[in-house]
Amino acid sequence: MVIYSVYVVNKAGGLIYQYDNYVPRAEAEKTFSYPLDLVLKHHDEKVVVSFGQRDGIRVGHAVLSINGVDVVGKNTAEGKDTLEYLNDPANYPVSIRFGRARLSSNEKLMLASMFHSLFAIGSQLSPDVGSSGIEMLETDVFKLHCFQTLTGIKFIVLADPRQSGIDALLRKIYEIYSDFALKNPFYSLEMPIRCELFDQNLKGSLEIAEKAGNFGAGS
């Protein structure tokens, strides 16, 4: 039972803290010879597999590194276009690592503000007055839990659907925020949280929540 990520969104909808707790399990590194039997294409500043599936490499996986060196967007580390590089037989044999691309920080920022607006829509759609915003979002792979404080800060936790005790965990993260972020006089409100003690304590409470499965009992 895993807790995948924690997001903290400020009153204006900006992401002020983000922590990823998971390691993408689906990654595959293979050595290829010319010609490449996978069809690659550009998508969203990345190079992804559009056709061809083998050995753990699936459609939608992005090129993560070539010959052990991480790629930078669409280009190799040296700045050459990845597709051109892989079309040149002189560069083979080549070892490419494929995997599910992680979200970049810009994408996370955008998704957080989008969630902020959707959260408000949740309360507007309500048939009755005084509904809260979105508290939980469920997919078949994860559950997203959201807790909004009276002051407008949102704490969002993405976890395994079977993980219990997330409500208590959200309250605990609120306590950790009020302790290690707010009581740090050098932290300005609404700004990105860059406090080491906050990170440490957050990680600690995530570990406790994962192990206990039901955080809060006996604490």
Add this chain to the structure above:
Amino acid sequence: MSRQSNRTTDSKKMNSELFTLTYGALVTQLCKDYENDEEVNKQLDKMGYNIGVRLIEDFLARSSIGRCQDFRETADVIAKVAFKMYLGCTPSVTNWSPAGDEFSLILENNPLVDFVELPDNHSTLVYSNLLCGVLRGALEMVQMAVDVRFAQDTLRGDNVTEIRMKFIKRIEENLPAGDE
């Protein structure tokens, strides 16, 4: 399984005299720096405001109190929960205005002013003005604009310390979703 964080839900015992001394040092230094009581009062209010906007989250995180429905509930929560939690005293709520938008908090003992006497040349200094700023800042973060001032002060010869709080308006900008 040991925890990394100190469990500060039970308040760490600290010498309240150190707290009184610290606050006293702060006020006297401000007096030396600004040399003008009005200016010092303003600075104390500003400092209190900065404390208040942070303290409210700590208060909400630890007390799990929900949103108050009206100003009377707010007054009760401030007097019975907040003051108790942070200053260890429970002021009484009195002198409600007919419209229900103004009330007084009467404190019998104010921990900030233990052992303090105001000299004559600082007769307009509101020594505990930090508290006014704290209350103002904290309530602003939960979308209430209030005016807070000291109506009576034991340091200036009155029998009790009285803080007068007046509700001005509800802050409608940037309301958290779901609170309209």
